Amino acid sequence: MQTIESYDFKGKKALIRVDFNVPLNENFEITDDTRMTAAVPTIKKVIEAGGSPIIMSHFGRPKNGPEDKFSMKHLVAHLAELLGVDVKLAPDCVGAEVKALAEALKPGEVLLLENLRFHKEEEKGDEAFAGQLAELGDCWVNDAFGTAHRAHASTAVIAKFFPNDKLFGYLVNDEVSNLDKVVANPARPMTAIMGGAKVSTKITIIENMLDTVDNLIIGGGMIFTFVKAMGGNIGASLCEDDYLEMAKTIIAKAEAKGVNLVIAEDCVAADKFANDANTEVCLTKNIKDGWLGLDVGPKTIATFKEVIGNSKTVLWNGPAGVFEMDAFAAGTKAIGDAVVEATKNGAFTLVGGGDSVAAVNKFGIADQVSYISTAGGAMLETLEGKVLPGIAAVRG
Numbered sequence: 001m002q003t004i005e006s007y008d009f010k011g012k013k014a015l016i017r018v019d020f021n022v023p024l025n026e027n028f029e030i031t032d033d034t035r036m037t038a039a040v041p042t043i044k045k046v047i048e049a050g051g052s053p054i055i056m057s058h059f060g061r062p063k064n065g066p067e068d069k070f071s072m073k074h075l076v077a078h079l080a081e082l083l084g085v086d087v088k089l090a091p092d093c094v095g096a097e098v099k100a101l102a103e104a105l106k107p108g109e110v111l112l113l114e115n116l117r118f119h120k121e122e123e124k125g126d127e128a129f130a131g132q133l134a135e136l137g138d139c140w141v142n143d144a145f146g147t148a149h150r151a152h153a154s155t156a157v158i159a160k161f162f163p164n165d166k167l168f169g170y171l172v173n174d175e176v177s178n179l180d181k182v183v184a185n186p187a188r189p190m191t192a193i194m195g196g197a198k199v200s201t202k203i204t205i206i207e208n209m210l211d212t213v214d215n216l217i218i219g220g221g222m223i224f225t226f227v228k229a230m231g232g233n234i235g236a237s238l239c240e241d242d243y244l245e246m247a248k249t250i251i252a253k254a255e256a257k258g259v260n261l262v263i264a265e266d267c268v269a270a271d272k273f274a275n276d277a278n279t280e281v282c283l284t285k286n287i288k289d290g291w292l293g294l295d296v297g298p299k300t301i302a303t304f305k306e307v308i309g310n311s312k313t314v315l316w317n318g319p320a321g322v323f324e325m326d327a328f329a330a331g332t333k334a335i336g337d338a339v340v341e342a343t344k345n346g347a348f349t350l351v352g353g354g355d356s357v358a359a360v361n362k363f364g365i366a367d368q369v370s371y372i373s374t375a376g377g378a379m380l381e382t383l384e385g386k387v388l389p390g391i392a393a394v395r396g
């Protein structure tokens with residue numbers, strides 16, 4: 001497989017698929033350029049190696065063809081500033097005029113294609129459209145992890161036109177190699193901490209993780225579906241009754257596979273869903289009628305800390321409680337501290353999923369864990385054990 005480090009970009013036109021789907025305010029100003037800055041190293045590498053980057057991305061959700069508010073024209077000036085070179089904007093992403101612009105590019109010159117999703121063929125994964133895109137370049141670089149779980153024309157289908165000239169950009173390479181440390185070959189003991197509101201959204205990950213992990217920690221609102229399945233009284237805590245059988249199956253599977261399933265034993269229960277609620281610590285299986293478990297309790301925190309502290313690999317997906325309210329943030333904070341401590345002691349720790357990322361940011365520990373994945377759907381599908389089309393296309 002070609003890599004961005006070893007590939008010879010000299011004199012080549014590199015079609016780079018990025019994710020520039022950034023948020024804009026009402027004046028069409030970029031309010032968060034994280035996704036753009038993330039792709040800069042790959043684009044700069046092509047420039048420095050004597051190639052010409054042809055950058056392509058989707059942007060927003062245009063419905064029927066071109067829409068001014070979703071034009072890449074809003075991004076050109078900022079991209080030029082980030083790269084320190086001029087950026088030409090193509091009037092479209094395919095067609096004769098765009099082809100002429102691509103052909104005229106000299107080494108070091110940058111062309112930004114117009115929004116790929118102005119053509120419905122992009123999301124359909126249309127092969128002819130992918131072929132038209134492919135005509136513009138000599139190689140294809142996939143640097144858009146956020147869309148790697150989609151088999152779109154520019155994210156996967158295009159690969160067949162570059163059998164020997166397809167590669168990952170730095171960003172995708174980073175995501176793939178870090179996620180591999182968790183899903184492919186984790187150092188042991190490996191612990192997954194699953195939290196958040198619902199079992200239903202995490203069930204496939206939990207099932208897949210049972211094949212990989214030594215310890216599976218269950219926190220957050222999903223605790224109570226498990227506790228109810230085991231016959232506990234959970235009061236008015238969050239519960240998905242449709243998933244009680246599934247919870248039982250997971251408990252049985254964990255036992256059969258020798259996985260240490262750690263379900264929160266005690267919790268902070270509240271008489272209402274509010275920061276100023278009356279609270280008490282009780283067992284998760286013994287919550288008063290009308291009360292809700294909103295955070296894990298001290299015994300549970302001690303157990304979580306011990307398990308995390310003994311791990312060589314930790315995956316953290318989802319908060320232990322309603323961490324947005326200070327009264328119920330202690331459990332999530334304690335997990336964060338334990339993950340930081342494990343990292344210091346040499347464990348590989350990966351935090352992924354919107355709310356756990358929000359939690360590490362809230363507690364100011366984002367730079368003290370090994371890796372934070374912000375890729376959303378693509379990351380979740382990787383953890384579910386799925387093969388992502390955009391990754392398979394480069395590897396295959």
Ligand code: AMP
Pocket residue numbers: 195196197198201219220221222238293294295317318319320321322323324353355
């Ligand atoms: P998710 O998007 O599924 O990861 O869920 C994240 C949300 O779960 C956060 O907003 C938390 O406030 C919420 N959450 C965590 N623990 C609980 C709980 N015990 N009861 C209700 N919501 C919870």
